Amino acid sequence: MTPAGWILGALLALGGGSAPGSPRVSRTGQEPQGHRWGLEVPPMEAPTELARPAEKIWLTLKADLQAMGPFTLAKGPEAPPTFRASTRMARGPEGRLTIHLHLVDLRTKATLLKRAYPHAAPASLAVAHRMADDLTERATGLRGAAESRITFALERGPGVKEIFDLDRSGEHLRQRTFFGSLTTSPTVARDGRLAFITYKGGPPELWGQKAPGAPPVRLYPVGRAAPHETLAAPAWSPSGTSIAFVKEDRHGHSDLYLLDLVKEHVRPLTAEREINTEPAWNPTGTALAFTSTREGQPHIYRLNLADGQVQRVSPADQASTSPAWSPDGTSLAYSTRYLGHVEIAIQPLAGGAPHAIPAPGGSIETPVWSPDGRWVLFIQGQGEGARLRLADPLTGLSHPLGTVSGVSAPDWSRIPETNHPTPEVP
Amino acid sequence: MTRTPRFNPLLLTGALVLAATLACKKPEAAPAPAPAKAAPTVDNSAAQAQAKAAEEAKARQVAEEAARRAELAKKAAFDQAAAAALQDVHFDYDKSDIKAEERARLQKIADFLRAYPTAKLQIQGNADERGTAEYNLALGNRRASAALDYLHTLGVEGSRLSLISFGKEKPVCTEAKESCWSQNRRDHFELR
Numbered sequence: 001m002t003p004a005g006w007i008l009g010a011l012l013a014l015g016g017g018s019a020p021g022s023p024r025v026s027r028t029g030q031e032p033q034g035h036r037w038g039l040e041v042p043p044m045e046a047p048t049e050l051a052r053p054a055e056k057i058w059l060t061l062k063a064d065l066q067a068m069g070p071f072t073l074a075k076g077p078e079a080p081p082t083f084r085a086s087t088r089m090a091r092g093p094e095g096r097l098t099i100h101l102h103l104v105d106l107r108t109k110a111t112l113l114k115r116a117y118p119h120a121a122p123a124s125l126a127v128a129h130r131m132a133d134d135l136t137e138r139a140t141g142l143r144g145a146a147e148s149r150i151t152f153a154l155e156r157g158p159g160v161k162e163i164f165d166l167d168r169s170g171e172h173l174r175q176r177t178f179f180g181s182l183t184t185s186p187t188v189a190r191d192g193r194l195a196f197i198t199y200k201g202g203p204p205e206l207w208g209q210k211a212p213g214a215p216p217v218r219l220y221p222v223g224r225a226a227p228h229e230t231l232a233a234p235a236w237s238p239s240g241t242s243i244a245f246v247k248e249d250r251h252g253h254s255d256l257y258l259l260d261l262v263k264e265h266v267r268p269l270t271a272e273r274e275i276n277t278e279p280a281w282n283p284t285g286t287a288l289a290f291t292s293t294r295e296g297q298p299h300i301y302r303l304n305l306a307d308g309q310v311q312r313v314s315p316a317d318q319a320s321t322s323p324a325w326s327p328d329g330t331s332l333a334y335s336t337r338y339l340g341h342v343e344i345a346i347q348p349l350a351g352g353a354p355h356a357i358p359a360p361g362g363s364i365e366t367p368v369w370s371p372d373g374r375w376v377l378f379i380q381g382q383g384e385g386a387r388l389r390l391a392d393p394l395t396g397l398s399h400p401l402g403t404v405s406g407v408s409a410p411d412w413s414r415i416p417e418t419n420h421p422t423p424e425v426p
Numbered sequence: 427m428t429r430t431p432r433f434n435p436l437l438l439t440g441a442l443v444l445a446a447t448l449a450c451k452k453p454e455a456a457p458a459p460a461p462a463k464a465a466p467t468v469d470n471s472a473a474q475a476q477a478k479a480a481e482e483a484k485a486r487q488v489a490e491e492a493a494r495r496a497e498l499a500k501k502a503a504f505d506q507a508a509a510a511a512l513q514d515v516h517f518d519y520d521k522s523d524i525k526a527e528e529r530a531r532l533q534k535i536a537d538f539l540r541a542y543p544t545a546k547l548q549i550q551g552n553a554d555e556r557g558t559a560e561y562n563l564a565l566g567n568r569r570a571s572a573a574l575d576y577l578h579t580l581g582v583e584g585s586r587l588s589l590i591s592f593g594k595e596k597p598v599c600t601e602a603k604e605s606c607w608s609q610n611r612r613d614h615f616e617l618r
Contacts, residue, residue: 184559202590230563230566230567232563246560246564250571251575252570254564275564277560291561297520298561322560366559
């Protein structure tokens with residue numbers, strides 16, 4: 001498909017219908033992710049007094065597009081730009097700042113996107129991330145993931161972890177919990193609510209936010225913690241109404257449970273006398289992938305919530321853990337042990353063999369998908385040396401993300417759009 | 427020639443004065459009784475009570491000190507016994523079976539609990555750094571459970587044991603080599 005065809009397909013898709021062959025990030029390689037469109041992003045126009053914040057936002061927009069979008073910003077006769085994204089910062093009648101974005105196809109001079117972004121805080125870079133995601137969505141039909149945050153547990157001392165997050169570029173580290181105890185396994189709902197496991201009171205408890213912006217409270221157990229239960233691996237359902245988690249009893253059994261936050265009811269999803277852990281939802285909330293030792297060594301299984309059917313997904317001859325469902329529902333990423341080290345496997349669910357993201361020295365584990373499905377984030381190294389690394393799941397190429405070390409249990413989520421309205425210009 | 431002693435008037439005077447003095451000396455008279463006063467009404471019971479209380483306090487202090495020393499000695503003996511008995515139990519990679527060579531350690535723990543019937547233990551399951559955090563939590567739980575089950579077979583009541591898993595979150599050794607990992611694959615026992 002040509003670039004123009006891709007854009008056209010995207011525009012048709014945005015028009016309310018799904019055009020046949022409309023572009024999506026391919027998991028099968030027909031539309032290689034490596035293809036990039038030439039994009040010109042001239043410096044943001046702005047009044048003199050706003051030149052500095054305008055430049056900062058412009059630089060962030062370019063960095064987002066270069067790193068996350070299907071664009072190349074390189075100039076020169078070898079790579080003439082196909083599109084131009086112009087930006088302008090202006091002050092409205094009431095003194096409110098607004099940024100205007102205008103995407104043009106340089107060959108046809110056609111306007112592909114025109115949008116205004118009310119922007120109250122000049123120092124905020126969120127508007128740059130949002131513009132990058134809008135441009136990516138126009139280009140590919142799939143919203144970008146620049147406006148997202150990566151949440152994880154970070155080691156703060158012997159036996160002490162807290163929940164932190166940072167932006168998709170690996171910067172702007174922010175502490176989310178302050179318990180001074182072992183606090184781990186963060187999961188973020190689509191509306192931004194955070195849930196996690198904390199040992200702050202001794203036995204582990206499931207805590208979370210009941211509403212966006214609300215302080216976290218104990219969600220489970222409701223009364224006093226049972227003395228023989230270890231809780232682990234919470235995962236918000238896509239609807240945000242329930243949390244799958246793991247309860248480990250005094251007999252050594254670990255089973256999946258579902259906490260319904262609306263009915264305030266907990267029910268078991270598995271009842272095996274083995275390890276069942278690491279639940280991961282599919283995008284529609286109808287199935288969970290999870291790790292189980294029901295056949296001896298750990299493997300990845302799929303649990304259909306409607307009928308309770310369980311099916312092994314990972315190859316029988318390799319120990320595998322930590323499944324993560326791709327946002328489009330077509331693939332699973334998981335950690336798999338191979339020849340003494342651990343690597344990340346990407347398995348298409350429609351059939352076919354998984355392919356691996358090679359470990360760039362040492363073991364890598366705990367994959368999570370970017371919200372747009374274009375990237376897989378994982379952890380390289382162990383303990384205090386554990387760092388985030390970002391890989392293209394199709395090419396397997398990876399690079400470090402940020403400089404924070406001592407990370408574990410990452411989750412990657414969009415910043416909810418409700419917090420950042422982006423009205424169309426009439 | 428015989429000399430007649432001469433009369434000395436000074437000697438005579440001194441003798442007379444001495445004689446007069448001796449003649450005038452009378453025996454000492456008994457002191458006159460003091461004028462009669464009202465008999466003092468001193469209440470000795472308060473002082474006696476005070477003295478008794480002081481004695482009792484001292485006795486109590488001595489007893490308390492003895493008890494404290496005895497308690498310290500008892501606690502020292504308990505701590506010594508606990509330190510000797512509560513040794514980590516180790517596991518093979520990705521396993522939660524109690525190895526034959528580790529059973530003696532659990533036997534010591536059971537003996538300790540028998541000797542100190544009020545002692546309670548928390549069994550903390552741990553794993554090495556390999557594998558995901560969540561899987562290792564489950565593995566740590568299985569290891570803690572395995573020790574709990576074994577202690578139960580040795581006669582320890584379940585009500586005296588609780589368990590918790592820390593997975594790979596609390597390593598005792600942080601180097602990436604087997605000699606270190608093997609130390610981290612353990613059950614740790616803490617008094618509660």
